[in-house]
Amino acid sequence: MKIHKEGRGFLTILFFVLLVLNATVLYLIQAAPAIAIIVGGISLVVFLFFLQFFRDPARKVELNEKHVLAPADGKVVVIETTTEDEYFKGKERLQVSIFMSPLNVHVNRNPVTGLVKYFKYHPGKYLVAWHPKSSTENERTTIVYQIHKNVEILIRQVAGAAARRIKWYLHEGDSVIQGREFGFIKFGSRVDIFLPLDAEIKVTNGQITKGGQTVIAELK
Incomplete structure (x- = not known):
């Protein structure tokens, strides 16, 4: 399954925003790794949600003029x-x-x-x-x-x-x-x-x- 062209730019930006967010959280709260894990989990869910939204599955179409x-x-x-x-x-x-x-x-x-x-x-x-x-x-x-x-x-x-x-x-x-x-x-x-x-x-x-x-x- 491919990702639709309308979502490629958005997903790329979202990936780097979430990456920076998680790196910042990890740096600021090194003494509380559980919080970093929670933020990372939420980030993953958010990214997967938008990823599935822009999916573009192949479809076999049976042409019929009627x-x-x-x-x-x-x-x-x-x-x-x-x-x-x-x-x-x-x-x-x-x-x-x-x-x-x-x-x-x-x-x-x-x-x-x-x-x-x-x-x-x-x-x-x-x-x-x-x-x-x-x-x-x-x-x-x-x-x-x-x-x-x-x-x-x-x-x-x-x-x-x-x-x-x-x-x-x-x-x-x-x-x-x-x-x-x-x-x-x-x-x-x-x-x-x-x-x-x-x-x-x-x-x-x-x-x-x-x-x-x-x-x-x-x-x-």
């Missing part, structure tokens, strides 16, 4: 019929939302193979990711994939209370492949998927998903 794959690891928290105003201008769509906790892999993957028809970044607030208004008021991106002439899938990366930076690696006009990485959200966050009304949902509320592997829906 399947919409999970764009992220996490838990399904919303399955509902709703309206989408930014791109679909109030038309009804099926919405599936995946909540990503700090313990999940935070790599985001293309749910389908197709053309990036629309992309927009929105600065915003940092409400908790499960807040009803987080999809419209938080920092977020909106990405629309065109699969066929009349079939479009919208994905929205939504920052959470702890996530303060969304990364993306695609732009309007790009051709993308299902399962390939398209972005990363640091710390707790959420991804919303807006599907055609005739799509057959393949997940249930509370289900755990794996990005690039779990089938979210099947297209007609």
Whole structure:
């Protein structure tokens, strides 16, 4: 398993900060080695926490033009019929939302193979990711994939209370492949998927998903 590029610089700085902290503690309290051991243990836990957060496991993706794959690891928290105003201008769509906790892999993957028809970044607030208004008021991106002439899938990366930076690696006009990485959200966050009304949902509320592997829906 490799470490994601978004975390390499941060982990390097964190390692040296913790190293200096432990060396300082050890120097100042040589007469109390137990305290140095406790500080060292806490430092190790902190470093391992951030290390696992930035992990980037390899995923075997089975390409299927009828399947919409999970764009992220996490838990399904919303399955509902709703309206989408930014791109679909109030038309009804099926919405599936995946909540990503700090313990999940935070790599985001293309749910389908197709053309990036629309992309927009929105600065915003940092409400908790499960807040009803987080999809419209938080920092977020909106990405629309065109699969066929009349079939479009919208994905929205939504920052959470702890996530303060969304990364993306695609732009309007790009051709993308299902399962390939398209972005990363640091710390707790959420991804919303807006599907055609005739799509057959393949997940249930509370289900755990794996990005690039779990089938979210099947297209007609």
